[in-house]
Amino acid sequence: MTDNKTPLIRVENLTKQFSTTTALDNISNNIYNGEVVVVIGPSGSGKSTFLRCLNLLEVPTDGRIYFEGTDITDPHNNINKHRQKMGMVFQQFNLFPHMTILRNLTIGPMKLLKKSKEEAEKKALELLDRVGLADRADSYPNQLSGGQKQRVAIVRALCMEPDVMLFDEPTSALDPEMVGEVLDVMKMLAKNNMTMVVVTHEMGFAREVGSRVIFMEKGKIIEENEPKEFFENPKSERLKNFLNVVL
Amino acid sequence: MLDAIYKILAFFTSDATADRWFEQIYDNFIKDDRWTWLMKGLWVTIRLTFFAFIFGFLLGLIIAIIRVSHDKRVVMPRQSFLQRLGGIILSILNTICKIYLNIIQGTPTIVQIMIIYFVILASSTNKIGVAILGFTINSSAYVAEIIRGGINGVDQGQMEAGRSLGFGYIPTMIFIIIPQALKSALPALCNELVVLLKETSVASMVALQDLLAAAMLIRGRTANAFLPLIAAAIIYFVIVSILRAVSARLERRLNSGDR
Ligand SMILES: Nc1ncnc2c1ncn2[C@@H]1O[C@H](COP(=O)(O)OP(=O)(O)OP(=O)(O)O)[C@@H](O)[C@H]1O
Ligand SMILES: [Mg+2]
Numbered sequence: 001m002t003d004n005k006t007p008l009i010r011v012e013n014l015t016k017q018f019s020t021t022t023a024l025d026n027i028s029n030n031i032y033n034g035e036v037v038v039v040i041g042p043s044g045s046g047k048s049t050f051l052r053c054l055n056l057l058e059v060p061t062d063g064r065i066y067f068e069g070t071d072i073t074d075p076h077n078n079i080n081k082h083r084q085k086m087g088m089v090f091q092q093f094n095l096f097p098h099m100t101i102l103r104n105l106t107i108g109p110m111k112l113l114k115k116s117k118e119e120a121e122k123k124a125l126e127l128l129d130r131v132g133l134a135d136r137a138d139s140y141p142n143q144l145s146g147g148q149k150q151r152v153a154i155v156r157a158l159c160m161e162p163d164v165m166l167f168d169e170p171t172s173a174l175d176p177e178m179v180g181e182v183l184d185v186m187k188m189l190a191k192n193n194m195t196m197v198v199v200t201h202e203m204g205f206a207r208e209v210g211s212r213v214i215f216m217e218k219g220k221i222i223e224e225n226e227p228k229e230f231f232e233n234p235k236s237e238r239l240k241n242f243l244n245v246v247l
Numbered sequence: 248m249l250d251a252i253y254k255i256l257a258f259f260t261s262d263a264t265a266d267r268w269f270e271q272i273y274d275n276f277i278k279d280d281r282w283t284w285l286m287k288g289l290w291v292t293i294r295l296t297f298f299a300f301i302f303g304f305l306l307g308l309i310i311a312i313i314r315v316s317h318d319k320r321v322v323m324p325r326q327s328f329l330q331r332l333g334g335i336i337l338s339i340l341n342t343i344c345k346i347y348l349n350i351i352q353g354t355p356t357i358v359q360i361m362i363i364y365f366v367i368l369a370s371s372t373n374k375i376g377v378a379i380l381g382f383t384i385n386s387s388a389y390v391a392e393i394i395r396g397g398i399n400g401v402d403q404g405q406m407e408a409g410r411s412l413g414f415g416y417i418p419t420m421i422f423i424i425i426p427q428a429l430k431s432a433l434p435a436l437c438n439e440l441v442v443l444l445k446e447t448s449v450a451s452m453v454a455l456q457d458l459l460a461a462a463m464l465i466r467g468r469t470a471n472a473f474l475p476l477i478a479a480a481i482i483y484f485v486i487v488s489i490l491r492a493v494s495a496r497l498e499r500r501l502n503s504g505d506r
Contacts, residue, residue, distance in 0.1 A: 057407055059323050075327040084413035094408035098426050107422060108412040160412060 006069060008033050008164055008195055009054060014063035016049050016219075023049040025219035026063070031164070036196045038206040038227075041216035042242065047199040050216065051168050054197065055079075055086045068163065084112055087157025091169040093149040095141035101128070101152055102137040105159050113160065120159070127155045131185050147178030151185050158189075165189065167198040203247060207231055215239045254473070275474040281465050285475075288461025289482055295375060295457060296444045299382035303443070304436070306383060307390025310344045312420060314391070315398045317341035344391070351388035357449045359385055364453040378450045386443050393439060397432030398424055430501055437494030441487050448483075458482060 007030035016024040023046045031037055039047045052058040054065060056072060056079050065073050072082050096104050105124035109115040115123075128134045131151040141149055150170055157165060167186070171179040183205050190196060190209045200206065206213050206227055213230040215223045215238075223230070223239045231247075234240045276282040317337050323330065351359065363381040371377050401424050409419030429436070451460035462479035466472045 055411060057411060059321055061324055073325065075323060075325050075330055080410075080413050080415050083411055086411070088408075088411035090404055090408065092402075092404050094402070094404035096405065096408070096423055098430065108414070111418065111422070112413050156412070 005032065007031055007066075008035075008068060009197075010064075010066040011054070012064040012066070014050070014053060014065065015061050016046070016053060016058060017061040022219050024053065024060075027219070027221055029214070029221060029224075031195065031197060033163075033195055034193045035211045036190045036198065036209055038210040038213045039197065039199045039216060040201070040203070040206060040213060040242075040246075041222075045216040046219040047216055048168050049219075051166050051197060051199050054166055055083050055088060057088070084108075084160050085163045087154075087160060087162035087165040089150070089153050089157055089165065089167045089170050091173050093141070093146070093153045093173070095149055095153055095156070097141050100138050100140055101133070101144070104141070104152065105156050108156070108160050124155070124159055127158055128152075130188075131155055132181075145178060146174045147181045150174065150178075150182045154182075154185055154189075164195040164197065167196065167200070169199055169201070171200065171202060201246070203231070215242065217242075271471060271474055274469045275465055275471055276478070279468075281468070284461040284464055285458065285478060285482065288456055288458040288479075291375060291456055292444070292447055292458040293486075295378050295382065295447045295450060295455070296440070298379045299386055299447070300440050300443055302379065302383040303386030304390050306387035308394055308425075310348070310387060310391035311394035311398060312425075313337070313340045313344050314395050316416070316420075348388050348391060351385060352392075356385050356446055357452060360449055360453060374453075374455045378447070378453070378455050382443060382447060382450075385446070386439065389439050389442075390436065393432050393435045394428060396435075397428030397430075400431055401427045433498055433501065434494070437490065437497075440494075441490055444486060444490070445483060 009031040011027060011029045011031075014024055014027040015022070025046075027050065039050065041047050049058055053060050054067075056065070060073055063073070064071055067082050067086065070077055070082065072079055095101075096107070099107065102121060102124060105128070106115075106117070106120040109120040109123065110117060113120075125134060125137060128137060131154070133148060133151055133155075136144060136148065136152075141152070144152065154165075154170075170186070171182050174182065179202070183202065186196070186198070186205070187209055198205070198210075208227075210227045212224060213227050214221055215230075215236075217238055223234065223236050225235075230239075231243065234243055276285075317340075320334065320337065322334070326334070360378070360381040363384070364377055368377045368380070405423055405427065406419055409423040410416070414422065447457060448459040450457050451463065454460075456464075458479050462475040465475040469475070
């Protein structure tokens with residue numbers, strides 16, 4: 001996948017400073033079309049911050065992020081337009097509790113992509129069906145289990161027809177028996193060549209689905225590699241130690 | 248206080264015959280159709296409360312959004328000219344709102360109404376219009392704080408979810424944050440409506456013919472304060488009770504729907 005094409009997302013010298021901590025320390029990386037990039041690392045290493053900088057939910061202190069060739073850190077570019085092409089899935093789902101599932105899925109396409117109600121609902125129901133939740137269209141989020149909520153959250157992002165999907169620990173808030181159903185949906189996406197950046201503690205997923213794994217520590221990318229090499233033949237001491245602890 | 252209790256007791260324990268009762272009621276409510284005065288006064292009170300609440304709500308909502316937008320604004324390291332200008336305007340608006348809230352909440356309602364009535368709009372002949380303006384201003388300050396609390400109570404992730412879909416700040420506010428904020432603020436807003444209804448009686452001090460003023464007018468004719476005032480009190484109480492019941496039902500319905 002990592003060919004000579006222009007990257008979908010190009011990160012250049014990204015630094016994020018919170019008042020006292022440097023969450024990201026001069027990170028550069030490219031994400032290419034069709035890649036599934038899995039980001040792992042200890043707590044507080046900056047994984048979420050990195051992911052959230054990609055769609056500017058977190059505003060970088062320094063550095064540039066190019067998405068589809070446009071510098072989205074340039075304040076003259078309309079970030080709202082670019083975010084429509086970058087789906088995001090949160091650890092806490094963040095579904096809109098005052099709307100039905102169907103409304104959660106159609107509000108974006110209708111208001112932002114100017115789709116008709118029929119068109120938006122058709123697409124939403126089709127995708128809902130694919131994650132096995134077609135019968136929950138008229139439910140409210142609080143009537144769903146965690147795993148169902150997260151599948152809906154993924155569909156909500158997909159309804160915008162994004163070019164890349166960003167996942168921040170999508171299974172960490174779930175009961176263990178529900179992790180599988182969410183990972184299955186993500187695997188399906190990967191199979192359909194969706195470009196994905198996934199922060200997760202699910203090493204099995206990284207190994208099986210990832211096209212590249214990134215190890216972060218203290219705001220830096222310490223090591224990255226394709227999964228087989230990454231897990232079987234780690235180079236840096238820190239990654240070795242980390243893998244010893246988590247595997 | 249004792250004096251008042253004594254008067255009430257005296258009224259009931261005096262050798263008031265059925266005839267006297269009837270005579271009193273006739274005098275206070277039926278003669279010259281005086282009960283219609285109360286109804287006209289009530290209508291003024293209701294209109295005043297209704298419009299002051301609606302306008303106060305809208306003004307309060309705008310103030311709340313300005314305050315929250317300012318407090319949660321993320322300052323970008325790199326800003327375009329428009330973003331910088333927006334930031335400056337927001338700061339100015341926020342300062343104005345804060346001063347406004349402080350003044351309104353730090354002075355008695357009756358003083359505000361009197362200033363507007365006798366000083367600022369002294370020449371206006373539209374009494375109810377002036378009163379609506381006065382109570383709009385008064386109520387907006389309280390509504391603003393209620394709604395601000397509601398907005399701050401909405402989970403941070405909701406704004407992020409809206410923004411990550413591609414909604415701008417204002418659309419996210421309108422479609423996602425405000426509906427949830429208003430829902431959680433509903434009990435406090437209903438309470439503010441009840442407070443406002445009762446406070447409008449202050450308008451009788453600036454010669455507006457509201458419910459209380461109508462009662463006082465009857466008292467002037469009959470030299471009997473008890474019956475007309477008790478009648479006014481009962482009417483206020485009934486309206487407040489209806490409002491409370493409606494708001495309780497509304498809350499129940501909203502809560503059974505989703506969350
Ligand atoms: N809003 C914030 N304000 C201040 N500091 C923050 C903020 N967000 C993150 N940080 C700090 O930045 C660093 C990186 O945080 P981040 O959330 O990116 O880590 P993470 O790798 O996602 O950790 P976890 O696995 O626990 O989610 C941490 O030291 C954290 O305390
Ligand atoms: Mg994190």
